[in-house]
Amino acid sequence: MKSNPLSIVIGAGALLVSPGCGDAGGGGEGGEADATAAEFGTDEGDDAGDTGDTGDGAAELDSDEDGLSDVEEEMLGTDPNSKDTDEDNYWDSWEVWEGTDPLDLNSRIYQGFWPYYPNKDDLEQGSWATSTTATGSPFPRAEFLDQHGDSVDIYDFANFTSNETGEPSYMIIDMSAQWCGPCHNMANWIAGVDNAETASLQTAYPTVRDKVYSLRIWWITIIVEDAAGNPPTLSDSESWYAAHQDNHIPVLVDETQQVRGIYNGGQYPFFFLLEPELGVEFWGIPGPGDNPFLALFFVDQYL
Incomplete structure (x- = not known):
């Protein structure tokens, strides 16, 4: 029996990323801009700090752009800086949508590690x-x-x-x-x-x-x-x-x-x-x- 190439991909820390996954996850350019502002202290980040406005912005921050906000990831126990906390090749948000456990490698969308395309509809x-x-x-x-x-x-x-x-x-x-x-x-x-x-x-x-x-x-x-x-x-x-x-x-x-x-x-x-x-x-x-x-x-x- 040959080794599974998808398992090799897992070991390399990569993801099965389909086109448009960022759109489905709700990250996109807005999520990237927020992360950049927080990391490098741009004007946008400094202004947010000066006003003390951590309400809606904090709730919507999605550092890994997987479709789950950092607040949601904290509640779930998943890593807000990794799309795939349990490294099973399925994004945390996909597993939440499909009812599997994003913290458990053995609880995954497909046991065969088949692809998952969130935009199939x-x-x-x-x-x-x-x-x-x-x-x-x-x-x-x-x-x-x-x-x-x-x-x-x-x-x-x-x-x-x-x-x-x-x-x-x-x-x-x-x-x-x-x-x-x-x-x-x-x-x-x-x-x-x-x-x-x-x-x-x-x-x-x-x-x-x-x-x-x-x-x-x-x-x-x-x-x-x-x-x-x-x-x-x-x-x-x-x-x-x-x-x-x-x-x-x-x-x-x-x-x-x-x-x-x-x-x-x-x-x-x-x-x-x-x-x-x-x-x-x-x-x-x-x-x-x-x-x-x-x-x-x-x-x-x-x-």
Whole structure:
């Protein structure tokens, strides 16, 4: 099992910062100006001290610009100078909003350390009734159980930029079935297994694994059928993860088989590509003589 790159990010003291997080947190330029005045004794800071006005200004001061005022952080016991007191990669304010404990590493939004995008409600919202395979059509806003038993909002993967390029990551959606041998072989390959069965995949798509492990691409496996072809359950996600342990890969279950209903390409595994704000970038069924996994070819050649 490979180490989790997100855990490495935690160790380095960095954050999973999505574009617009400062806006969502309410810090922005105003919060930065207040902190500067307090630290360097500018005219604004001196004037505030002369008047003795520590009412509204003190209540609104947000030194770390995480959306919680210093007063609120004192009440919570969190560090007003750190967005992420427990270093679990989720800002203190996000954890308060989501009902987890910003003081406890083990109480976090997602046990798998998946991203969290606080501005997801501002994205164009897809639905099971309106989403299609057409380019630009937004993926349905939905939650899926993952291998840790968490209910994952797939829109939390939007606009993820904590990678080597600083550019928002695209998402490969891997539609797989428990009964499907090639699906399990693909899972072995993306997990880093190099053997006779996976060699042809590495030859065909030599850059894809590196792009997944550097988080330039999120590879999201969605199990759409169990071993009997029926709707999958949490146990399918858990057993898939046990067989192909890879902390980079969210393994979600399509319990209602609505993903299968919209995006089925007539074969498993089947792949399609989402752009950083969850719109369809590429969905296509290979024809005779085409590369069998066109979305992987697209990632290998162009992303």
